[in-house]
Amino acid sequence: xxxxxxxxxxxxxxxxxxxxxxxxxxxxxxxxxxxxxxxxxxxxxxxxxxxxxxxxxxxxxxxxxxxxxxxxxxxxxxx
Numbered sequence: 001x002x003x004x005x006x007x008x009x010x011x012x013x014x015x016x017x018x019x020x021x022x023x024x025x026x027x028x029x030x031x032x033x034x035x036x037x038x039x040x041x042x043x044x045x046x047x048x049x050x051x052x053x054x055x056x057x058x059x060x061x062x063x064x065x066x067x068x069x070x071x072x073x074x075x076x077x078x079x
Contacts, residue, residue, distance in 0.1 A: 014073070025073040 014032040018024035025032055043066065045053030054066035057075065067075060 011077075022074045022077045025077075026070045027072060028069060031070070 014025045015022065017032045043053045043055060052068075054068050056064050057067050058064050
């Protein structure tokens, strides 16, 4: 049975590809594969790599910080 977007089995499949290390989960084809709820990478991106920029994220303590796609999962990982 295929994984549904964002369900626990999908998250576990991403983690299993990185030795259960959330800091090594990188979204996209160069990483763990299809990824949902990823921050946009278009800000300050070069024309050669439109996904190489950063996206703004609002943090629960009230500040805003920019993250790359590769930094998305560790900051959003719910556990």
